[in-house]
Amino acid sequence: MEKAVFLDRDGVLNEMLSNRVKFVNNTGQLYLLEGAAEAIAEFNKAGYEVFVVTNQGGVGLGYLKEKNLVRIHEHLQSLVRDKGGSITEIAYCAHRPNAGCECRKPGPGMLFDLAARHNIDLSGSVMAGDHERDIEAGKKAGCKTVFIGDGPSSADLIAPSLHSAVQPILDLLSENK
Known part of the structure; x- marks a missing residue:
């Protein structure tokens, strides 16, 4: 089993609730945060797959x-590739915020699904996010959290x-290699 990096999208990779954009509803509103694409490239160069797990209740x-x-x-994906990085898969929960599904963070469903399909060792992996719901999802899945x-x-x-x-x-x- 492999270790991986799981990342929230909005507020970790791209701007949200900023002077330029409130929510990302089209490609013209996607502004990467400084160094985000380069960070993904560094994880890839170190041998780790990167996955994005994002709640998208707007759908x-x-x-x-x-x-x-x-x-x-x-x-x-294209913006990240332009900086030499690669996101293996982007998982999203398109359910309404109060739908009660397991895929919506703080539920760990997206992490469990990705781990099962990509042979990922969640206990050796990391989940990074900018809200406590991201941290809760990572902890429930058994990941280390940032x-x-x-x-x-x-x-x-x-x-x-x-x-x-x-x-x-x-x-x-x-750790624990």
């Missing part, structure tokens, strides 16, 4: 068409950005 609420979400994710942003958080580590968290995440992944 279930009717604010975003699923075909537009797919285009946004294709664009995200909070991106200003604490407080129940995460194993806190870092101001994904780029600044690269080495700490690699250190977590190298």
Whole structure:
């Protein structure tokens, strides 16, 4: 089984609720955060697959068409490739926020599904996100966790950005080799 890096999307990889964009509803609203694509490339160079796990309740609420979400994710993949990185798969929960599904974070469903399909050792992997629901999902799945942003958080580590968290995440992944 392999170890992997699981990343939340909004607020970790791209801007959200910023001066330029409130929510990402089309490719023109996708602005990568500084160093995010490069961070993914560094994880890849170290031999780790990267997965994105994101709640996208706007689909279930009717604010975003699923075909537009797919285009946004294709664009995200392209931006990351341009910097030498690769996202193995982007998983999303399109259910309404209060649907009660297991795939919506803080539920661990997306992580369990990806792990089963890609032979991932969740106990040796890392989940990074900018909300406590991301950290809860990671913990429920058995991952080590990294909070991106200003604490407080129940995460194993806190870092101001994904780029600044690269080495700490690699250190977590190298534990118990």
